[in-house]
Amino acid sequence: xxxxxxxxxxxxxxxRLDLWIETESPSDDLRRLVTAWIxxxxxxxxxxxxxxxxxxxxxxxxxxxxxxxxxxxxxCSYWIEEQAHRVVCxxxxxxxxxx
Numbered sequence: 881x882x883x884x885x886x887x888x889x890x891x892x893x894x895x896r897l898d899l900w901i902e903t904e905s906p907s908d909d910l911r912r913l914v915t916a917w918i919x920x921x922x923x924x925x926x927x928x929x930x931x932x933x934x935x936x937x938x939x940x941x942x943x944x945x946x947x948x949x950x951x952x953x954x955x956c957s958y959w960i961e962e963q964a965h966r967v968v969c970x971x972x973x974x975x976x977x978x979x
Contacts, residue, residue: 887922892969893958900972906954910946914954914972917943925960925967937961938970951976 897918901911920927929941937960946954957970 885923886965888925889964889966890918890921890969891966893918893921893967896969896972900954904974906974907948910948910954913945914943914956917946917956921958921967925958929956932957942975948974 897915900906900914906914925939928944929939932938932940938957939960940955940957942953942955948954952974953976954972955975956972959968959970960966961968
């Protein structure tokens with residue numbers, strides 16, 4: 881049986897999540913959804929995001945199911961450090977569609 885891949889190490893996600901919560905005061909349900917999404921980055925940080933042109937290893941994407949209000953969606957950007965096997969959060973923010 882092949883070895884399971886090593887989980888990615890998440891860095892700065894709690895601090896950035898707390899800042900987003902403090903700044904935007906999202907609902908409890910939205911907080912839980914975003915918090916649960918963070919843990920999906922441990923297995924595959926590339927899932928559902930895209931690399932930002934002009935930046936080495938900066939990835940960005942909307943958080944599935946985080947649509948709220950008429951046009952708002954929560955997004956996250958983070959750096960993927962391949963050699964260190966780390967994912968370093970840059971920011972959480974609510975943006976308006978289209979992205």
